[in-house]
Amino acid sequence: MFKTRITEKLGVRYPIIQGSMLYLSLAELVSEVSNAGALGMLNSVCLTSKKALRDEIRKTKNLTANPFAVQLVYLPASREIPNDQFIETIIEERVKIIETVGPVQPAVISRLHQAGITCLHKATTVRHALAAERAGADAVTVEGLECAGHAGMSDVTSLILIQRTIQEVKIPVIAAGGFVDGKGLVAALAMGAEAILMGTRFFLTRECPIHPNIKEFCVNAREIDTAVCLRSLRDPVRYLRTDVVDKILEMEASGADLKQLLTVVSGENMRQAVEQGDLTKGPISVGQCVGLIHDIPTVKELIDRIMNEAEEARRRLNIIQ
């Protein structure tokens, strides 16, 4: 079972959290994760209105009686994100858990705490993890350079960042950026983390609503088949290495500005790639752990397997005399 402060705080059976994925972490996937005993997390940034978020939350509630979270994105975006309206909806719909990402938002945490909502924060530096703790976050997720999507500017890897954050903060630490199985879960717990958060591993499940072509492509990708783009914008993002991504890197090398880069990396391009299964349309975020993944199980198969592997890994550690 592996009960920790995180499983207790979140009211979930297993110390596993599904990372929010743009266009993908919607009711179907999120409810399956929560039904299987982990924590599902809705992506809000792809929803364009208060009504769209409310509909997605209600749809999720219809599919699971278990807790799930909603992610609120405070990263720079090409269009304004209606987070204040999303917060109203989250409170009205009695969502129990949220995750913020981007600069720490003390006022948001404070407001959500008043409504009895548990607040997680995702960070890529120790400094931001400490800021989240000071702002009252109930737990902090840290992910290093190998993670999918926004990797932060410090180039510190998950192994270092997780251990370092655990040295510094008192709130529970959720380890992310490189975990895909039960051995990894036990490794994270051994370091002192109290749960793992996985994006890429849930990306490659049957229920993830991405085109099967892309799943197939990713299952065959290696750990060396990703690349970090957009360093020139001081917001490095890790993508699956495709021709589109090589083009972005070339554009950056020749000094392209934000506006030029957005013609290739816009959310709309990513949406088209995701929906049409066409990797020429836009970039796809995956972590280096894509190389560790070799199958496309159902969410329930995955979570059950991880917990069996974790018990086995613990047993193996005990046999070592």
Next chain:
Amino acid sequence: MFKTRITEKLGVRYPIIQGSMLYLSLAELVSEVSNAGALGMLNSVCLTSKKALRDEIRKTKNLTANPFAVQLVYLPASREIPNDQFIETIIEERVKIIETVGPVQPAVISRLHQAGITCLHKATTVRHALAAERAGADAVTVEGLECAGHAGMSDVTSLILIQRTIQEVKIPVIAAGGFVDGKGLVAALAMGAEAILMGTRFFLTRECPIHPNIKEFCVNAREIDTAVCLRSLRDPVRYLRTDVVDKILEMEASGADLKQLLTVVSGENMRQAVEQGDLTKGPISVGQCVGLIHDIPTVKELIDRIMNEAEEARRRLNIIQ
């Protein structure tokens, strides 16, 4: 105790190996590590003759009855390394264990095996780990992008590389690049590694023969205080970030060639920095884990503490229900 195939093969008490460090892993440090129940490893590349290596091996044997290893470096170097002569000495002096680093050397492994010597290989990619296995290496050490010194070109982090290598090879895997304590040791074992190799952690021990000024500086360094240089030479090396290192990065950015770079990063410059404790003389290799280290214990205090922490981490995992 944590017995694994590695402790059995190497004849050591604990699954801990001291990584070879230029100018530093000499008899004094190596014998202390072996005496404390881990595996010490002599650096040979800083020794300029067969006689110098023989003297160092004999000095080590006088200081410890326990096994120790000798590292053989097959990386590109500014001067020729007399590895063939070193191998003769290793055989003559009945050293029990060697580690090769750089391109896999099937003929060397074969020759040393005939002499009954256990051969470890250190790699920074899965491809090289597999090549080492095919060449008959008895175990493979893998270290990712966060490691000190030569980090390889693939930018894959330790967490990913360790898990991925364990998926692929049958020989024991030694985890390196980010481990400093007993929680990390148990995390590595949980992933399926059979020992950890630590460089930076042993760098910051009382017995490490580096100037105290540098130890003091490193104990205060953060995980963000390192930088990777020499990408332009296709041999990236991680150093403590100092003015010298910023200068190297600037030189690379403005297109400096090997000859120009060697005026700053030569072994002689590093030796002067190490001996004089003067960080303006040359660069110093440390890993990102420098940020995890906050004290300068003796080697024996360190190893005893790590094993106590490991037992504690295992106990804690068992308490989690």
